[in-house]
Amino acid sequence: MVDFSSAVYQNEFLPDQGTDVHAIVQLTCQGAGSAGRSGLGEVGEIIIVDASGSMMGDRIEMAKRAAAVAVDSILDGTWFAIVAGTHQAFLAYPRVLNGQGMVRMDPSSRLAAKSAIASFRADGGTAIGQWLLLARKLFASVPSLVGRHTILLTDGEDYNETPTQLDSAIRQCIGQFQADCRGIGVDWKVNEVRKIAQALLGSVDIIPDAHDLPQIMAGLVQQAMSRGVADAQLRVWIPQDAQILFVRQVSPTVEDLTHRGSPINPLTQGYPTGAWGDESRDYHIAVRLPAKSLGVEQLAARVQLAVGAQVLTQGLVKARWSADPGLTAQISPEVAHYTGQTELALAIQEGLAARAAGDDRTATVKLGRAVQLAAQTGNDEATSKLRRVVEVADATSGLVKLRRDVDKADEMALDTASTKTTRIRG
Amino acid sequence: MSQTDPTAAGSGDDQPTPADQLDQTLGVVWTGPTEEFPTQPWPSGRAERDRPASxxxxxxxxxxxxxxxxxxxxxxxxxxxxxWIEAPADWVAGVCDSGLVHPHNEDALATAATAEPGRRAVIVVCDGVTTSQDSDLASLAAARRARDLLWSDQPQGLGLSRTQAAATAQRLRQAIQAANRAVIEATAPDSPNPASATIALAEVAGSTCFWATLGDSRVYWLPDQAEAVLLSQDHSLAQAQIDQGVSRQAAEASVLAHTITKWLGLDAVDLEPSAGQFQLDRPGWVLVCSDGLWNYASSAPALRQAFEQAASQPEPTDSPLALARRLVDWANGQGGHDNVTVGLARCGV
Known part of the structure; x- marks a missing residue:
């Protein structure tokens, strides 16, 4: 039986005339079970494999092997489809022209899918928006699905469509399915693929060596299959006359949700969070309230997780005005930690963008700040990735020098991992 | 708001003797079955800290x-x-309120009364010490324990008034001991700052009122046609100064005035109460309260004035619940700096 719980970390004390309340709300899911097995509805999985000309050779062979591994890992009973993507999108399996574009996994469909995958050839261009739109159409052909997930593999830039076309495709897919995206090699664009993953509530990462593909694919499918809660919504209630400053997921990755809300009622916004397995996610909520008299306590936010119409857990964010600076001056360690981690993500992305644009001064300042923040917040993964891009003279003060001979894969790995956060120590 | 007597219903020959048939000259008091008191919507403990009253x-x-x-x-x-309010009978009621400044209510109130006016009532007020841990749980447990003991333990003495009086005075001391155990049970054994509380209790038994206090919660007697009396003596630094000749006004204005010298709790040193009894020989009110009320009207005449204002404004009332509410509202109107508790019994009618 699935069980959600919540914990709130904040300093509820505000000084006289204080208005802004910050809190970290940790939501935890236990007993999620397997996707499609909770009795709450069926789920679908679509594997999208780049079959463009650039995949020729080792890559397409490893991608085929990875797709076969995926087919092996998808649980029986799960609806699935395999899409091959070039400058067009092809439904590789099931081989149908109309009607339902997905089938249930069973021994015979598994065998047939593998044989379809074996016939993949690398040829043609890249139009990722087309691939996404086909996935959307396939999911729509099985309206009963409550959980819809894709894994997208690509190795190149989106050459055969305009950014506007890709953006439009992404927009049409928002809320329709989730997408975990992986880039093979170093010829794809982190920004492009991250845009897709963020919009479609998924992750992004680099696979520098195509030989790792099958193993990584197996992990991704298993993770998707372990998300027994198909779709949950974060809800934030604020008092009348209050204002949401921002709503951010801050763990396991930083994702700004502020502008992705839809009204549930006049005081409550709902934000998509996608599927949940047994896991914890942390959210940073900031609310502005009209200041009240000293001594007054009030609620600043109710932070809830809802599945369907049912609210499964609620955390209360409070505000209390006090004249005691000993109470009001403390910043919650959790809030401080994630504020630093959010700034870290931004500093890495801005630093790398400046470096790519040839603005070495800005790049040095931003990446120096990133090194400093990574050290302060104990983000060892970020620290080690940063060290491959900059030489660190002094981590405490953020004094760094840009490396001249940076491995492109290291730079991309730093970029894709920029939004990953660590939990507070202790 | 009166409570019918569920144990008396259908009990046939066990019906208690009406009070007006008691042999007052011998001081015989009723020793029949006890009444149940309502359990809703009174708070019971930790869970009620957050359950909204309205x-x-x-x-x-x-x-x-x-x-x-x-x-x-x-x-x-x-x-x-x-x-919350308690109104176990038409003639007995009380209000326990957090006031306006304290974030929690560490005061507590527990009452019981016969439906029949004037026959028998118990009022207990406790005031948990704010700086100690879980004192809201402790004070409530103490007040309840003391009330339950006084209400259920009917003295089975020889029925002579002197014996009766001695037995009742002894039971009040036992009730304080029991309340102290209740506080200790509500305290984590390893608490660095164990819960502590004051206690004031009054038992009306026919024409006699017995009272006992520990700390600075108080019992007043407010006869309709005579001067009001502060019956209890505080165990506080202010009272110590008063005993040495300092005026009440000056003593109670000092910074340490509210430091109590006796209390209930794991670290209690002395449980010997200020105690006494008096005859309810004329119509009047027994008032039991915490310092949240008397902070604004300490002397008997000052309290009398506040009471008379409550009884007449905005329209005259003699309902103990309305009076208790008005006195609490009045204390909150004076600033409500502390938790406020008022228990009242109409006596001597």
Missing amino acids: DTCSVCGGVVDPDGYCTQCGAKAKSVRDH
Whole structure:
């Protein structure tokens, strides 16, 4: 039986005339079970494999092997489809022209899918928006699905469509399915693929060596299959006359949700969070309230997780005005930690963008700040990735020098991992 | 608001003797079956700290969520523990309220009374020490324990008034000991700052009122046609100064005035109460209260004045519940700096 719980970390004390309340709300899911097995509805999985000309050779062979591994890992009973993507999108399996574009996994469909995958050839261009739109159409052909997930593999830039076309495709897919995206090699664009993953509530990462593909694919499918809660919504209630400053997921990755809300009622916004397995996610909520008299306590936010119409857990964010600076001056360690981690993500992305644009001064300042923040917040993964891009003279003060001979894969790995956060120590 | 007697119903020959048939000259008091008291919506402990007392927001009129906050403006609603009333009979009532400044209500109230006016009543007020841990739980447990003991343990003495009086005075001391055990049970054994509380109790038994206090919660007697009397003596630094000749006004204005010298709790040193009894020989009110009330009217004449104002404004009333509410509202009107508890019994009629 699935069980959600919540914990709130904040300093509820505000000084006289204080208005802004910050809190970290940790939501935890236990007993999620397997996707499609909770009795709450069926789920679908679509594997999208780049079959463009650039995949020729080792890559397409490893991608085929990875797709076969995926087919092996998808649980029986799960609806699935395999899409091959070039400058067009092809439904590789099931081989149908109309009607339902997905089938249930069973021994015979598994065998047939593998044989379809074996016939993949690398040829043609890249139009990722087309691939996404086909996935959307396939999911729509099985309206009963409550959980819809894709894994997208690509190795190149989106050459055969305009950014506007890709953006439009992404927009049409928002809320329709989730997408975990992986880039093979170093010829794809982190920004492009991250845009897709963020919009479609998924992750992004680099696979520098195509030989790792099958193993990584197996992990991704298993993770998707372990998300027994198909779709949950974060809800934030604020008092009348209050204002949401921002709503951010801050763990396991930083994702700004502020502008992705839809009204549930006049005081409550709902934000998509996608599927949940047994896991914890942390959210940073900031609310502005009209200041009240000293001594007054009030609620600043109710932070809830809802599945369907049912609210499964609620955390209360409070505000209390006090004249005691000993109470009001403390910043919650959790809030401080994630504020630093959010700034870290931004500093890495801005630093790398400046470096790519040839603005070495800005790049040095931003990446120096990133090194400093990574050290302060104990983000060892970020620290080690940063060290491959900059030489660190002094981590405490953020004094760094840009490396001249940076491995492109290291730079991309730093970029894709920029939004990953660590939990507070202790 | 009166409570019918559930144990008396259908008990046939066991019906208690009406008070007016008691042999007052011998001081014989009723020793029949005890009455149950209502259990709703009184608070019981930790869970009630957050359960809202009302579903209407006192700030904006919105709906209060079961989580304790308004669904419109977010204002914190008073919890069942923050504010409640007790009215076990038409002639006995009390209000326990968090006041305006303290975030929690560490005062507690427990009452019991026969439906029949004047026959028998118990009023207990405790005031948990704010700086100690879980003193709200401890004070409530103490008040309940003392009331339950006084209410259920009927003295089975020889029925002579002197024996009766001695037995009752002894039971009041036992009730304080029991309340002390209740405080200790509500305290974590390893607490660095164990819960502590004051206690004031009054038992009306026919024409006699027995009272006992520990700390600075008080018992007053307010006869309709005679001067009011402060019966109890505080165990406080202020009282110590008064005993040495300092005026009440000066002593109670000092910074340490509220430091109590006796209390209930794990670290209690002396449980010998200030105690006594007096004859309810004329119509009047027995008033038991915490310092949240008497802070604004300490001397008997000052309290008398506040009481008379409550009895007449905005319209005259002789309902003990209305009077207790008005006195609490009055204390809150004076600033409500502390938790406020008032228990009243109409006597001598």
